[in-house]
Amino acid sequence: MAAVALSLAPFYGSAYAATPQAPIPPGAAWWKEAVVYQVYPRSFNDTNGDGIGDLNGITAKLDYLKTLGVDVIWLSPHFDSPNADNGYDIRDYRKVMAEFGSMDDFDRMLAEMKKRGMRLIIDLVVNHSSDEHQWFVESRKSKDNPYRDYYIWRDGKDGGAPNNYPSFFGGSAWEKDEATGQYYLHYFARKQPDLNWENPKVRNEVYDTMRFWLDKGVSGFRMDVIPFISKQNGLSDLPADKLAHPEFVYANGPRVHEYLQEMNREVLSRYDTMTVGEAFGVTFEQAPLFTDARRKELNMIFHFDIVRLDRDGWRKKDWMLPQLKAAYAQIDRTGGTHGWNTSFLSNHDNPRAVSHFGDDSPEWRAVSAKALATMMLTQRGTPFLYQGDELGMTNYPFRGIEDYNDVEVKGQWHDFVESGKVPAEEYLSHLRQTSRDNARTPMQWSAAPNGGFTSGKPWLAVNPNYTRINAASQVEDAGSVYHHYRRLMEVRRQTPALIHGEFRDLDPANPKVFAYTRTLDDKRYLVLINFTRETVVYGLPEGLKIAATVLDNGAAQQPVQPGAASVSLQPWQATIYEL
């Protein structure tokens, strides 16, 4: 990319025109270059007025996503489910959830994606099923039922549960079942019994299900809590220091890598797929065990170190920019030469990116959302953008407990508040910032009633700020958050260094500015992001000099002259420069 071509582009908010690309580096793959957009179908777009998003609603918005620059859609679970956990409790892995439509709707949606050159990955939720799955209905009937061994059954101990494992959604991870008097294991809700991966029949059922969807034409999977599939030998009690974070034990079963290698051998290696594991409980040191390509397990994982930087369970903690940078640097190192990473700032389990890491006050919301977009799309890792973040959608103004829908909240309310351990107001003040429901409110398509999401009553309230923050107005406005995302994706696609280039944090201790370079061969780019409401004069270290501006988020006041060695960064300014 010649600097002269860049300088011809208009300064503000420009994405430079297509120019011949540098050779694709070795190790390149479509899933490294792709930008993924997560659709949470329940909240995306309702076409039949029942207040619940549906597959036809997704099909209707494919042009919107294509124009944005999305290559791959990750669809949160679309399978038949009684919805104890919004589809993460699957009753039938080969059937579409009735509220979302039919298999014909699915096939049409997929065909329309393909027509537009987009791919689809779906959610593989196989640590657990629904208790209404036929396997579990059979399994619970008797100790000698042929499906008994599909799940994890144990006798109680001393008149209580077999061990002290806690469930993520409150209470014990064991439920006593009346039919046989034994307990079954559920790391999540009671209605989400854990499957027994020790049983080869279970593994083969999972592999068959994967083939079923791959043969239909999906391009891979996001794998729900996949490190949890192998349980600890003996299922002993957790020591006291592990009780608050059982994920570090649940994610460390002795056979997890054996299972993933088998899955790869049996299924994944036979298709052109992309896989991303939700790696809750996996440490930086362990990450390469999942993602080192030589081990033939997964392509990449979601690290939680960024989205959980300021969390202790449901509690919100303060965070400082150097901590965020340290997490990025660590994640980048774990990718190493043979692995690959993801880059994401939110999803359906976390608060909205701009409310979490930016500044969602009316004055700074749009510019800080654009700054975060710049950061997310210039990391070395496949970006996963969550629906609505491209508009800078914010957290919801929750008041009381009755405003929440999430099964996790109900369990915590029972365990902490109703038990008298935590005052209601204290819990609620944290929950407003940490709740998963923040991200699950419906997409804000327009200023029409209910943000244009539904003509009926939405299953979860629409954020009242839809009159100001919505897709229709942003698509019309070249200076919007939406168009900044679009330009960033375009720049990323045309700049191999921003995809594959080495990442280097230039100033890890700086509490205000995130400054890093991305380098591939003789191409070097600098990203500067001001995380404050103040102007910050930033002097470039190491004798670096700016050659040209590639893309700014609209905050910069005047162009930087070629050769400049310092920049006066405006509040929340985020700029990509070529060096």
Ligand code: NOJ
């Ligand atoms: C992780 C999913 O992202 C979350 O939404 C779900 O509640 C749990 N896994 C259980 O499936």
Ligand code: CA
């Ligand atoms: Ca609907």
